[in-house]
Amino acid sequence: MAEREVGVIGGASDYPGGNVLPKSPEDESSESPASQHSQDLKSILVTSVLNLEKLDVDLYRGTHHWVPRSQRLFGGQIVGQALVAAAKSVSDNLYAHSLHCYFVRTGDPKVPVLYQVDRIRDGRSFTVRSVRAIQHGQPILICQASFHMLQPSPLQHQFTMPVVPQPEDLLTGEELIRLYLSKPNLAEKFKQGLNKLLANEVPIEIKPVNPPHFYRLAATEPKTLFWVRARGYIGEGNMKLHCCVAAYVSDFAFLGTALLPYPDYRAQFSASLDHAMWFHTTFRSDEWMLYECESPWAGGSRGLVQGRLWRRDGVLAASCSQEGVLRVKPVTEPSKL
Numbered sequence: 001m002a003e004r005e006v007g008v009i010g011g012a013s014d015y016p017g018g019n020v021l022p023k024s025p026e027d028e029s030s031e032s033p034a035s036q037h038s039q040d041l042k043s044i045l046v047t048s049v050l051n052l053e054k055l056d057v058d059l060y061r062g063t064h065h066w067v068p069r070s071q072r073l074f075g076g077q078i079v080g081q082a083l084v085a086a087a088k089s090v091s092d093n094l095y096a097h098s099l100h101c102y103f104v105r106t107g108d109p110k111v112p113v114l115y116q117v118d119r120i121r122d123g124r125s126f127t128v129r130s131v132r133a134i135q136h137g138q139p140i141l142i143c144q145a146s147f148h149m150l151q152p153s154p155l156q157h158q159f160t161m162p163v164v165p166q167p168e169d170l171l172t173g174e175e176l177i178r179l180y181l182s183k184p185n186l187a188e189k190f191k192q193g194l195n196k197l198l199a200n201e202v203p204i205e206i207k208p209v210n211p212p213h214f215y216r217l218a219a220t221e222p223k224t225l226f227w228v229r230a231r232g233y234i235g236e237g238n239m240k241l242h243c244c245v246a247a248y249v250s251d252f253a254f255l256g257t258a259l260l261p262y263p264d265y266r267a268q269f270s271a272s273l274d275h276a277m278w279f280h281t282t283f284r285s286d287e288w289m290l291y292e293c294e295s296p297w298a299g300g301s302r303g304l305v306q307g308r309l310w311r312r313d314g315v316l317a318a319s320c321s322q323e324g325v326l327r328v329k330p331v332t333e334p335s336k337l
C-alpha cells in the first residue's frame with residue numbers, strides 16, 4: 001500500500017563542514033513561544049508540494065498546490081518534485097550540484113504526476129540520476145540530476161552580488177498590488193486583473209526591488225531583481241530539501257524577463273522549454289535570497305533567461321538558465337471591422 005513519507009528527503013542533514021549555513025533569526029530565538037509557533041507552520045512547499053508519496057522502489061507520486069492561471073502545471077513544481085525523487089535515491093553525503101530538464105508536454109493539473117527514477121551511475125565522487133515525470137502514461141518532463149560529495153578546493157571565485165535595498169525596506173508583491181488597487185480612477189479591467197493576481201495562492205513570497213509596472217507601459221531592459229523566499233518556516237533541516245525548494249522558486253516569473261523590452265506585445269503562448277540549475281553552496285530557501293534575472297537573447301519565437309540566486313550575505317548560492325517559447329501578439333489588435 002502507498003505510504004506518505006515523513007519529511008521530504010529523509011536522513012540527510014546539512015553539509016558537514018565546508019561552508020557554514022547561515023543562521024536564521026528564528027533559530028537564534030528558538031525557545032520563544034512565537035518561534036515555536038513559526039516552526040509549527042511548516043512551509044506548504046515542504047508539507048505538501050515536495051512531500052512525495054512513495055509507490056514503489058524509485059517510483060513516487062506528487063500532487064499540486066498552486067496551479068497557474070494558464071491551467072498548465074507550474075514548471076518549477078515539476079522540477080522541484082523531480083529533484084526530490086532523484087535525491088531520495090542517493091546517499092546522505094551527496095548533494096545536488098546540477099540539474100538539466102526538458103518540459104516535453106503540458107502538465108495536467110487534474111491528475112497527479114508520477115516520478116520514475118533511473119539510477120544511471122553511482123561513481124566515486126559523482127552520482128547521476130535520470131527522472132521521468134509521467135502523466136497519462138507519457139513523460140511531461142525529463143530531468144537529469146547530478147550529485148557530488150563535498151570536495152574542497154583552493155579554486156574559488158564568484159561574481160559580486162548587486163547592491164540593492166534590503167527586503168525589510170521593500171513591499172511584497174501583494175502590498176504593491178493593494179497599493180496599485182487603491183489608486184483612484186483605476187479602470188475596471190485593471191482592477192479585475194489585479195484582484196486575480198491577489199487571489200493567487202503562491203507558496204513563495206516575493207519583494208520586487210523595482211516595483212513592477214503591472215500594465216507595462218514602457219520598454220525596460222530585460223533584467224529583474226527580486227527578493228524571494230518560501231512561505232513559512234522550513235528550518236536549517238537538510239540541504240537537499242533547500243535545493244528542491246530553490247528549484248521550485250527559480251522558475252517563478254523567470255521567463256517573463258524576456259518580455260520586458262516589448263510592452264507593445266503580450267504573450268499569446270509562453271512556456272518554459274527547458275530548465276537548468278547549478279547549486280554552488282549552502283543556503284536557506286526559507287530566508288530572503290536575491291533573484292537576479294536577465295535575458296541575454298530573444299528571437300525565433302524563443303527567449304533565453306539566466307538567473308542568479310544570491311544569499312543575503314552576498315554568497316552566490318545557485319545559477320539557473322531557461323529557454324522558453326514566446327509567441328506574442330500586439331497589445332492593440334487591429335480592428336476587424
Ligand SMILES: CC(C)(COP(=O)(O)OP(=O)(O)OC[C@H]1O[C@@H](n2cnc3c(N)ncnc32)[C@H](O)[C@@H]1OP(=O)(O)O)[C@@H](O)C(=O)NCCC(=O)NCCSC(=O)CCCC(=O)O
Binds near residue numbers: 068
Ligand atoms: C512547448 C510545447 C508546446 C511544444 O510542443 P509542440 O507540439 O511542438 O507545440 P507547438 O507546435 O509549439 O504548439 C503549441 C501551441 O502553439 C500554437 N502554435 C504553433 N505554432 C504557432 C505559430 N507559428 N503561431 C501561433 N501559434 C502557434 C499551436 O497551435 C498550439 O496551440 P494550442 O495548444 O493548440 O492552442 C510542448 O513541448 C509543451 O507543452 N511542453 C511543456 C511546456 C510547459 O508546460 N512548461 C512548464 C510550464 S511553463 C511555466 O511553468 C512558466 C511559468 C512562469 C510563471 O508563471 O512565472
